[in-house]
Amino acid sequence: MAAPISKSLRNVTVSASLAVAVLAGTGLGIGSYTFFYANGWSYFTNDPAACANCHVMQTHYDAWVKSSHRAVATCNDCHTPPNLIGKYYTKADHGFWHSYAFTTGDFHEPIFMKARSRAIVQASCRRCHGQIVEAIESPDPHRGQMDCLLCHGTVGHPM
């Protein structure tokens, strides 16, 4: 796995408990109101429809339904890391910031993935397609890994 990706995933695990604490701490604030009202708990399921609970995710959902991956990968397959802590940390992180951003309306539109989310997605591609891309993986990783999204950015939800 690429150096930058594994590094950011390690940071994830280390700070996971902290973040969960922050999320819990703000639990009485507007974040939690949103969280519950917007069916926040469904967020912790693997059902893509749960994501579409937020209308700002609706377009992605609609596109995913038409995507080549609809039958083989859900949102979480691509957007969360595989291990348990990483998974729920990422969800908590997204969940918190999504609720916050959604409530305040203060986010950049169109939504762009942050660098960390990009790394997670690419790790997911490799998780499923590791074999097929083995031959093209960089022999000298310090030069940087192949950016799958340069060519395949639309596989999850062609919009």
Next chain:
Amino acid sequence: NIFQRKQEARNPFYRVVELTDETEDPAIWGKNFPLQYDSYKRTVDQVRTRFGGSEARPRTPTSADPRSIVSQSKIEEDPRLKVMWAGYAFARDTREERGHAYMLEDQTFTERQLVVQQPGACLHCHASVYVPYKKQGNGDLMAGFAKVNQMPFAEARKLVTHPVSCIDCHDPATMALRITRPGFLEGIRALKATEGVANYDPNTMATRQEMRSYVCAQCHVEYYFKGQEKRLVYPWAKGLKVDNIIAYYDEIGFKDWTHAETGAPTLKAQHPEFEMWNQGIHARSSVACADCHMPYKREGATKISDHHVRSPLLNINHACQTCHRWPEAELKARAEAIQERTYHLRNLAMDALIDLIKDIKAAKDAGETDDKLAPIRDFQRKAQFYLDFVEAENSMGFHAPQESARILAESIDFSRKGQLLARSLSPAKRP
């Protein structure tokens, strides 16, 4: 908050007033569609970009022209334009265009009105004419159009009240887009006929995505006034490219004016945005005018079309980033790289044309006959129209980067070949 948002999402249109096919005033439509109306009103804003937008310049109002703010003058920014248009009203007053809110007053008070007696046909694109046309035609749009075209401008002016308004683009019953402009209905029919489609009617035959450009193409196009009836015509019967359009004008022997310094029968191109966009990769990819100039924006839970029609470079995140996932600064730089290249060539072509005009003038002053001058004046006519086709097109090449450069290259070639011919005339006669 979320509760309100969910409400909004369920109920985006509040039908508080009844709209009819006679409701001209946008404020009334605004009661039903306050979000669209609010953004529509913002076309009064003036912000300049590197090559577009507009700059608010204060002026002292007079009784003849009560405007206290106008936008910058193009002919003062580049005085070569006065030579290029010598003898035509545009050499007197041409300004950077600004938001839709100003269209009626800018037309009414431009000094061009002082130079030529303008016809009522002008109003077609500067006012909400749908209801007035129908009234003048006793319910028949085309008849009203024909009638208003021929009126003197001042008389026709009294028939209208608003700049382009909701009713000019929307069907009041369904809010669907519709074409209300006779000029476009006739123009697109002629164009489609060349493609083998008979009796084309956009109001029944266009796709929704096409309509998102056609409503703009009602006005953002090249035009001329035909014959005594001053009928407004879009010169598309041979196609939309600059080469097709000049071939059309040549065939009917049309000229806009006679150049004051050379006597050439010249043509003025005007805002061929639709024509140029058609040659570009965005049109080819079905990206409509509205996608960039009226992109969707979120208002609570609803997404609406931003009716603040303006330069997309003032609104890059909505106008471009939905399709292009690059940072705003990068997208701006990409557009400007295209525009800078176009601007550079436009300047080369302008220099070449000015040189040609000088040479023709010299030959004329030396007493060369009209017969001998005719082919040279034809080079001027071509060089001028090709250059103006890019100059008057308001995206500075963005709508079709390579095509704009191609047109300018041809303009340079015409100007320089004209010079060679001018100088080949008997030098003995030279002053």
Next chain:
Amino acid sequence: NIFQRKQEARNPFYRVVELTDETEDPAIWGKNFPLQYDSYKRTVDQVRTRFGGSEARPRTPTSADPRSIVSQSKIEEDPRLKVMWAGYAFARDTREERGHAYMLEDQTFTERQLVVQQPGACLHCHASVYVPYKKQGNGDLMAGFAKVNQMPFAEARKLVTHPVSCIDCHDPATMALRITRPGFLEGIRALKATEGVANYDPNTMATRQEMRSYVCAQCHVEYYFKGQEKRLVYPWAKGLKVDNIIAYYDEIGFKDWTHAETGAPTLKAQHPEFEMWNQGIHARSSVACADCHMPYKREGATKISDHHVRSPLLNINHACQTCHRWPEAELKARAEAIQERTYHLRNLAMDALIDLIKDIKAAKDAGETDDKLAPIRDFQRKAQFYLDFVEAENSMGFHAPQESARILAESIDFSRKGQLLARSLSPAKRP
């Protein structure tokens, strides 16, 4: 079958032979990497596209030139090229370039070799020179480069055996891409210095994606031979644009040849693919040469880079469709629309240049002095180089559509201005 695929996937590299930094023969590398080797060998194929690819033309082998198949002649397809290059070897023989498999023989047997005594420097881009350079330099690549540059071609030719081979682009230990060409190492260092980066070394400082273009830019670039030592130099010390490159040549007073008909000190541009690509939207979007010319293809359970380097228009589904989800015919039409426009302007520019050459010749024949002719010959030098920069660039404008049109527009302007100046010389002296 599945089992075999699993094998392949788990073991994409069969290290059946040991590769060292001296293994020149691609067939040996092919033992470890049979899939890449198989596609590499297919560069012998000849298929023509509208403007690219190549056409296999049979010829009768002679002892001087044993080739039984060559590709079409450019100078026969457009005889104006012979006038443009009059007095230079290219006017004798210039053909459409074809696949990598032919590079060594096409260079060895081009009739250009019969016109000029060529230096060993030529081989830098037509053979696997990495091992020979090292040998000649006793292990020092740069020393070997310097030595081979100065040899007569025939002598140097004996040192090499293969066209570009695996070792020229790959590190045998890791298979990572690497730059082996001294010309590029020095050229890119000079270029990066202008951007404020000192001692740039692509082999340690470039990203992987950059390397996917740099390996091609080892050869697909403009070049000249400097001084007595015939050092191969890429003229990038002022930048990569045509304007920067001619400024560089002007500063050092370089010329490729003296034009036979006019006496102008002219420059020949050669395959500036890397320079032109750099001005285009694909480069700006990090799309590398290899992305289009060596796209991934699936072989069993693994995907590999297609080493059948060729026109992407022969391989649209892999080369374009992962990024552009349009039908193949549509993508081809898009590329060809760009190319047709470029071709049209290239023809206009060519006509203008031929006209200029005629006028200079007439002035010279009429006895005008070199002093008077100098500024006009300079117009020819510029017009020729700008035109040739697009003509010699092998994508017919695709790599940078608007920039190609811009360059041709300037070329037209230079030619026509040169003509005006030529004709302004005392007409009394005219024949």
